[in-house]
Amino acid sequence: MEQLRLARLGGFEVASTQASGQQFDKHSHDEFVIGANLLGEEQIWLDGRTFSAAVGAITTYNPGAIQGGGARAGQPWRYVSLYLPAPLLAESLGLAQLEFAQPLQHNPVLAAELAQAIELGLSDDAHRRERGEEALIGLLGAVASGARARLPVAADCGQGPITRLQELLASHLAEPPSLDAMALSVGLSKFHLLRVFKRRTGLSPRQWAMQLRTCRAQGLLRQGQAAGAVAHALGFADQSHLNRHFRAAYGLTPGRYQRLLGS
Template structure:
């Protein structure tokens, strides 16, 4: 039986300075839908109540209570409640190099772990992650060394038991791979501007329609959505500073504060003002 839900949607986000500012999110949603988005880091979550639906790599997956959910960095996905009751989840966002280091892969040339299925059934690991989150919610009862050890044990088990090391090619290696990288590199510099497909075509040498197809096949997102993901990532950094939401919105290329707030909540699940308050309060 699923655990009872809160009467209203709720979410709490915070960072763990002792764990390389690892971001944590605990949330319950009924009607909120996460717009199709990507993360720079891995996303490792557990479903602690209800049922989540996930659109990922062209397929809709169902994650019931007790499931682990894992998304690769830079792979587009959207999430919503699979039933009217909603769903509750707890998630962390470990960086790529953190997973590599967790298994002793110190060299940057080591391949990135790849998870073929975003939904994983592993009761033992679920319980291990659940206990970790319970301690994160009450950090005063846990010493730093214990947190670090638990996190590394979780990541080691996850990678050892569920990862593969050779991701299938999504398209032939060559010019198109280079084009995707060129577009990403360009957008990472000019994320606050408003480039057109023609601008990106000039950067990579593909026709606008061809590059749009290639980019979406490689990342799961069209170029404009990837641009928004970069803006959201930078917004999180700015929100840790004492800058107004209106100023952040304009600096990052949003039309205004309302546009920024609406987009941020659709991607992160929390309005930017609430996110800033929670992150600062720990």
């Protein structure tokens, strides 16, 4: 039985597909297509060439490439896909234009990371979707490098842009800016921003913002404010969302934290 999940995420599409013996006639896409094979083997026809993609393979197709193929009849097949407009992918990597020179790479670790990020992007939870977008943008460089695309050297931009973004995030904790707005605020591509921010802080921008929100939540709870009010003030989806992050950070729920303080 075919199961397809599809979502729009930050200007591009992500999909997760589970099927049996699925086949595609020869076709093309206007966008770049990146796929990761998680179960089964895909037989591929691409611009007159044929090859196989096993579990852990990543496929990278340029816009307009004629492709077709699929899995053998009855064979279970599971894969995830990204569909990225050419200008968006190039801009995300800090390039004027981009072309994949190799359509197939075998990288099970990267394939699993892509699948995990896409699962976040397909979530009903807005915060998980944002984390999925951030994770996928951060993985695009590794995918493009494996496809032998020429990437710019990521120069160290210094602490200034990182500090400016931290100030922006700290002042908008209840409504964090989009990744596009973050990149625009510091004059960097999204891909470059994610790389240098993580290099400097050990966290992605949204992870950094979440730890600060959780820290500020602790301060408000210490003052005796109700957990529901704290969650609302700091932009958590609801109290359970606050509970989840607070417990992950501090090992106990907000309610227990306040009860222990009062004992």
